[in-house]
Amino acid sequence: MAETKKKGFFARLFETDLPEELKERVAAAEAAEEERAPTAAEATPEAEPALAAPDRAEPLPERTAVLEQLPTEAVVTPPPFVEAAPEPQAAVTERAGWFQRLRSGLSKSSQSLTSGITGVFTKRRLDEETLEEFEDILIQADLGVPTATxxxxxxxRDRFDRQVTDAEVRRVLADEVARVLAPVAKPLALEPGRKPFVILMVGVNGSGKTTTIGKLAAKYRAAGHAVMLAAGDTFRAAAIEQLKIWGERTGSPVIARETGSDAAGLAFDAMVEAKKAGEDVLIIDTAGRLQNKAELMGELAKVIRVIRKHDESAPHAVLLTLDATTGQNAMSQVEVFGREAGVTGLVMTKLDGTARGGILVAIAAKHGLPVHFVGVGEQVDDLQPFSADDFARAIAGLDA
Structure with missing residues (x-):
């Protein structure tokens, strides 16, 4: 009985099979998209918090009234859910479990570093040759030249001409990585007076952008916030269907149109309806495959202009999702999306054991953008607020 209660909403969310109707919808959308799939050349880039719950948990009456007036093809309104409060006594255990998943997700980077460190520092004094070999190992792990230096x-400075152990070196590594990451480890907090708080999600296809939107919606809903989603990736039928399913799972209405519809117009409509319905948070998806396609980057800029016609301060957060398996290509994405979309924060996904997580350290050192979340799997609770110390210890192969 205790185990059943502990799993709660998140476990039910992912352990229950999807209805056959939804499976058929996604399959049909993916089949249609397959016919329009870009060539490999087109798809290849040029270069490689604590949430404060509001006083209410139920939707505002005006929110329900507005949603009932929308055409059925424009909005998918699932029934609301009530998430049980987490068990306080499980907090320590949950953190330990999360760290182990993070450490497992960073295992490729960690193993590469630790094996190299062991090979270099076994029974050797710390001389210039040893330091050069060590610096090469750090650079090959995508930590970046400044951090490696x-x-x-x-x-x-502290150990030259002394015999050092690999354990000592890994502790120094963790300390220095934590120093680089500490300034960017910032929660994504909702700003008082910004209602709805508009989050624009950007990133290339395959980075986990739409899934991240669903996970964020689940987290905000579990904290008691009213959330609306907008299926702004109108180029991909599968993305629209995927977001509708997330809406049904999380109890969040979804503003959607048919494939090929104007994304900017949809974003504007979503802004209007979210305001009328009294939503706390509006999360807008955007088309992927943008980094090396000028016309789609132009479409993204148009979406932002249209949003600001409705609210000059919006979007209040522009989050870039980065696939941790792409290595140096992630650096290029940060540069391009930062220039074109005004990225305000990062979410790193797919730290699943095949990732090259060291690139996050290099990105933090060069760009200083806040890192809000990291994801290590498909479960909702596999997306967690970013911790500089946890990440540094995991990549250095140290225990929590």
């Missing part, structure tokens, strides 16, 4: 300098 800081770490080697820390070793040179």
């Amino acid at each position: 800081k770490i080697t300098e820390a070793l040179r």
Whole structure:
């Protein structure tokens, strides 16, 4: 009985099979999209918080009234859910479990680093040749030249001409990585007076953008916030269907149109309806495959202009999802989307054991953008607020 209660909403969300009707909808959408799939050349880039719950948990009366007036093809309104409060006594256990998943997700980067460190520092004094070899290992792990230099300098300053162990080196590595990441480890907090708080999600196809939207919606709904989703990736039928399913899972209405509809117009309509319905949060999806396609980058800029016609301060957060398996290509995405969309924060996904997570350190050192969340799997609770210390210890192969 206790185990059943502990699983709660998130476990039910993912352990229950989808209805056959939804499976058929997604399959049909994916089949239609397959016919329009880009060539490999087109798809290849050029270069490689604590949430405060509001006083209410139920939708505002005006929200229900507005949603009932919308045409059925424009909005999917699932029944609301009530999420039980987490068990306080499980907090320590949950954190330990999360760290183990994070460490497992960073295992590729960690194993590469630790095996290299062991090979270099076994029974050797710390001389210039050793430091050069160590710096090469750090650069190959995508930590970036500036960070690699800081770490080697820390070793040179405190331990030069001494015999050091691999354990000592890994502790220095963790400390220096944590120093780089600490300034960017910031929660995504809803701003008082911004209602709805508009989150625009950007990123290339396959980065986990739409799934991240669903996970964020689940987290905000569980905290008692009213959330609306907008299926702004109108180029992909499968993305629209996927977001509708997330809406049904999380009890969040979804503003959607048919494939090929004007994304900017949909975003504007979503802004209007979210305001009328009294939503706390509006999360807008956008088309992927943008980084190297000028016309789609132009469409993204148009979406932002249209949103600001309705609310000059919006979007209040522009989140870029980064696939951790792409390595150096993630750096290029940050640069392009930062320039074109004004990215305000990052979400790193797919830290699943095949990832090259060191690139996040290089991105933090170069761009200083806040990192709000990291994801290590498909479960809702596999997306968690970013912790610099946890990430640094995991990538260095240390225990929590």
